[in-house]
Amino acid sequence: MTDSRNNKGAQGHLHPLTQIVREIVDSFVAMGFEVADGPEVESEHYNFDVLNVPKDHPSRDMQDTFWLKPSEDGSPNHSTSGVGLKGVSQTVLRTHTSSVQARYMETQKPPFKIIVPGKVFRCEATDATHEAQFHQIEGLVVGEGISLSHLQYTLNEFFKRLYGTQATIRFRPSFFPFVEPGVEVDVSCVKCSGKGCGMCKQTGFIEVMGAGMVHPNVLTASGIDPQKYRGFAFGMGVDRLVMLKYGIDDIRYLYSGDLRLVNQF
Amino acid sequence: MNIPISYNWLRVHFEKDIPAPNEIATLLTKHLCEVEGMEVRNDDTIFDFKILPDRGHDLLSHHGIAREVSVLSGVPFKKIPTEYQQSFEKTEAILKVSVSDAHLCPRYMGRVIENVGVGESPAWLRARLESVGQRSINNIVDITNFVMLELGQPMHAFDLRKLSGAEIFVRKAHEGEKMMTLDNKDITLTPETLVIADSKQALAIAGVKGGKDAGVEAGTTSIVFESANFNAVSTRKTSQRVGIRTDSSRRYEHGLSPSLTEEAIHLATKLLLEMYPQARVGEIVDVYPEPQQAQTIVITVSDINGILGSTLSPDEVEGIVVRLGFTHTRDGETFTITPPLVRLDLSIKEDIAEEIGRVYGFYKITDAPLPDFAFTARPLKAYYYANLIRDTLVARGFSEVYTSSFQKEGEFAVLNPLAEDKAFLRKNLAMNIEQALELNVRNAPLLGLDEIRIFEIGKAFPGVMEEKLLCAVGIELTKAGKKKDTMTREALEEVRTVIGEVLGVAIEGVFTTNVFELDLGALLDTLPEPKVGAPFVSVGTRYQKISAYPFxxxxxxxxxxxxxxxxxxxxxxxxxxxxxxxxxxxxxxxxxxxxxxxxxxxxxxxxxxxxxxxxxxxxxxxxxxxxxxxxxxxxxxxx
Structure with missing residues (x-):
């Protein structure tokens, strides 16, 4: 669909990240999902504790997570004893959009289906394929009798909307503290449709997201009875999809404010 | 954590043929973990498996992977034999072990072995180690390394002669205590660090690295084998503190079952006896105050099918449980399952459901449409209005940029910034937009533009613990001449008017020479609930192939x-x-x-x-x- 204003010289350009986020969010909204969001500055409580990430898990280390100085005198807020005061002291830049899960679950009663786009942060040196900031989209469905079959159906529907009716997905074993079972989701290669090519390293599939059944500890921590309800969650990196789709070779261009990138879209 | 695994080494665990290397890779990819590499070396194939973090307990070993190959291929598994003669001439030294902190060292096993020597390893042992990229050191050290690569249990050997008495103390280091590592690094220890010591000094940093003073070397004739269990978190923190990461510390970091130490010390003893049949083998000293309790998990077939969305029968479930080697009882469709002690990852129903699903094959799961929920999605104001403004601005010639959330100056500081010029969260978007204007003005001829018109919508952090959703619009008129500032201001005022018209409210904001910034988050409170949440199609900005047919x-x-x-x-x-x-x-x-x-x-x-x-x-x-x-x-x- 082209808008006529595109034909005028004065038309500006929408950032490719916005475009892909819209495509993805629109697909889920069409399936009845609600868009939700949450803060980028997040408490240790929502980013880690309620997501069943152990107190001493390495992902909480300063090598992986940006910690913030919330007090005026600049005193460190990262205590190794980790007293996770909710939304107050132990403050991080959220490392995933999964932090919105508990925020939503605490205030809403199941059943629900949400999709959460947002910027996230990891403390890692930047290069062509790594940025300290990037975008994720998280999905969460909680209701009675939800199973991995429902997750697979939902993701199949989504990828068919995104990549066309020939797209298929497959699950592989994986591990994330906030889901059990946990799976890695591969989608049939958009370039060769599963036959094998350079883009998919001859495997016919591309790894696109992590997913699984919401861990009962996560439901319990958010006040939802895991005996009654089950849910599934999934999360995907948006930047990589953008880079794959358009053949962008350096992730840093996406956050440089550079029209040499943006004006190609 | 990735681990190199030798195909030939795996085969030692089977009497019958196992599937070919590429079939193993396919099987494990589907049912266990990613295979990140496969390399043919001489007559062997070396796999690079990316073991999932929750299986570091039992799969950083050839034994563990061979068990999985057996479960998934159906070829019966055979343990490497660890039996040896049980009567020995009495040792001269009688080992004593005292552990000061059972939380940091849940189990310590040690034994003295005398009348041995240090020399080259036999060819088979050197070949095994070298096949997975390990350098052969000497027969004793090679045995400890072999046991670790086989069973996943790190071991250590001390030269008994260099110890001050046959007593081992597992204790925290004294403030300022020093130790030289086997590779000649001088380490000053702190009281959080757990060490293995004799009555005088630290001999090893527990679970991380041995010390030079008690190392096995040419001339060693009697040793102490250590097969111990150390706390995962404390080992990781110690390893970070002293800046030494080893194959041993990496395994302890995952948390190991204390049950592993026994098998390991027997295998090491057996291998040493093969080299020195005349050795005098001392009693095993086992300090294990709180033995690990087996987990019992009750699960029904309905639970499993409910979680997986599968239609497995009780017999199919039982078949998988048996293949996994889990002790179980069955009452109708209810299973009571006791996983082996090494499987520290299994404690609740969902863990068992995952295990059944993994062996059955997640790829066999069929689609089921979502139940018809009583749920009405509400549009999200922030998403709707941000996108409305994006479309409005793009239609008026503005291009959207994303810029860094980090700045060299600001109000809200990062505790561990990546660089000095990224020490703060951005306090506004205006500063970033100014910088982006400068960058793009330089490229204006390349871009074919006389005017740079850009905007960003995103979060900024104007104070400590403050987060705001802002929208900033920047204009640089490169050919405007003397009236540039006035014209820029007029153009920015027009942007304000246009956004106000689209949103139906008056817009307040802050002007600088080139930038207009508004507090979108605050504005949202005054705006009505949107009627629709989507779609915001990526109109007009995606490449469209050109049709040859008339419109x-x-x-x-x-x-x-x-x-x-x-x-x-x-x-x-x-x-x-x-x-x-x-x-x-x-x-x-x-x-x-x-x-x-x-x-x-x-x-x-x-x-x-x-x-x-x-x-x-x-x-x-x-x-x-x-x-x-x-x-x-x-x-x-x-x-």
């Missing part, structure tokens, strides 16, 4: 009650128009008073085009009919 034009005009935005009408037109509707444009709007109230008239140009053929009037009339019916269904009058 055809139609117009449509309609009356709607006042207050219905044109986007709502367009969404219906777009939906009904389908793929053939290439372009749409609102060309006329006016509002008029009617007896029943005010109504707004919208008129749109629609352009239809196919990629495959020249469209007939009939086809387009059908599209227009669908659009008209859908619009009338809303009670709107199509004119």
């Amino acid at each position: 055809m034009l139609r117009d449509i005009a309609l009356w709607v009650p006042e207050g219905i935005p044109n986007d709502e009408v367009l969404a219906i037109i777009v939906h009904e128009g389908g793929d053939l509707l290439r372009t749409k444009r609102l060309f006329d709007v006016f509002t008029k008073e009617f007896p029943e109230g005010k109504r707004t008239s919208y008129a749109f140009n629609l352009v239809f085009q196919s990629y495959e053929k020249t469209l007939s009037d009939e086809e387009i009339n059908n599209s227009m009919l669908r659009i008209t019916i859908a619009l009338r269904a809303r009670g709107w009058e199509v004119r």
Whole structure:
């Protein structure tokens, strides 16, 4: 669909990240999902504790997570004893959009289906394929009798909307503290449709997201009875999809404010 | 953590043939973990397996992987034998072990072995180690390394002669205590660090690295084998503190079952006896105050099928449980399962469901449509209005940029910044937009632009614990001459007006020479709930291939009650128009008073085009009919 204003010289350009986020969010909204969001500055409580990430898990280390100085005198807020005061002291830049899960679950009663786009942060040196900031989209469905079959159906529907009716997905074993079972989701290669090519390293599939059944500890921590309800969650990196789709070779261009990138879209 | 695994080494665990290396890779990819590499070396194949973090307990070993190959391929597994003679001449030294902190060292096993020597390893042992990239050191050290690679249990050997007495103390280091590592690094220890010591000094950093003073070397004739369990978190922190990461510390970091130490010390003893049949083997000293308790998990077949969405029968479930080697009892469809002690990852029903699903094959799961939920999605204001502003600005020639959330100055500091110029969170977007204008002005000729017009919508952090959703618009008129500042301000004022018109409210904001910034988050509170959440199609900005067939034009005009935005009408037109509707444009709007109230008239140009053929009037009339019916269904009058 082209808008006529595109034909005028004065038309500006929408950032490719916005475009892909819209495509993805629109697909889920069409399936009845609600868009939700949450803060980028997040408490240790929502980013880690309620997501069943152990107190001493390495992902909480300063090598992986940006910690913030919330007090005026600049005193460190990262205590190794980790007293996770909710939304107050132990403050991080959220490392995933999964932090919105508990925020939503605490205030809403199941059943629900949400999709959460947002910027996230990891403390890692930047290069062509790594940025300290990037975008994720998280999905969460909680209701009675939800199973991995429902997750697979939902993701199949989504990828068919995104990549066309020939797209298929497959699950592989994986591990994330906030889901059990946990799976890695591969989608049939958009370039060769599963036959094998350079883009998919001859495997016919591309790894696109992590997913699984919401861990009962996560439901319990958010006040939802895991005996009654089950849910599934999934999360995907948006930047990589953008880079794959358009053949962008350096992730840093996406956050440089550079029209040499943006004006190609 | 990745681990190199030798195919030939795996084969030692089977009497029958196992599947070929590429079949093993496929099997494990589907059922266990990623295979990140496969390399043929001599007559062997070396796999690079990426072991999932929750299986570091038991799979960083050839034994563990061979168990999985057996479970998944059905070829019976055979343990490497660890039996040896049990009567020995009495050792001269009698080992004593005292552990000061059972939390940091849940189990310590040690034994003295005398009348041995240090020399080259036999060829088979050197070959095994070298096949997975380990350098052979000497026979004793090689045995400890072999045991670790086979069973996943790190071991250590001390030269008994160098110890001050045959007593081992597992204790925290004294403040300022020093130790030289086997590779000649001087380490000053801190009291959080757990060490293995004799009565005088630290001999090893527990679970991380041995010390030079008690190392095995040429001339060693009696040793102490250590097979111990150390706390995962404390080992990781110690390893970080002293800056030494080893194959041993990496394994302890995952948390190991204390049950592993026994098998390990027996295997090491057996291998040493093969080299020195005359060795005097001392009693095993085992300090294990709180033995690990087995987990018992009760699960029904309905639970499993409910979680997986599968239709497994009780017999199928039992078959998988048996293949996994789990002790179990079955009562109808209820299973009571006791996983082996090494499987520290299994403690709740969902863990068992995952295990069953993994062996069965997640790829065999079939689709099931979501149940018809009683759930109505509400549009999210922030998402809706941010995207409305994006479309508005793009339509007026502005390009959207994303810039870094980090800045060299600000109000809200990062505790562990990546660099000095990224020490703060951005306090506004204006500063970033100024910088982006500068960058793009330099590239203006390349971009073919006389005016740089950009905007960003994103979070900024104006104070400690403050987070705001802002929108900043920047303009740089490179050819404007003397009146540049005035013209820029006028253009920015126009942006403010346009956004105000689209949102239907007056817009406040902050102007600098080149930038207008508004607090979108605060504005949202004053805006009405949007009626629709989506779609915000990526209109006009994606590459579209050009059709060789002619396009055809139609117009449509309609009356709607006042207050219905044109986007709502367009969404219906777009939906009904389908793929053939290439372009749409609102060309006329006016509002008029009617007896029943005010109504707004919208008129749109629609352009239809196919990629495959020249469209007939009939086809387009059908599209227009669908659009008209859908619009009338809303009670709107199509004119």
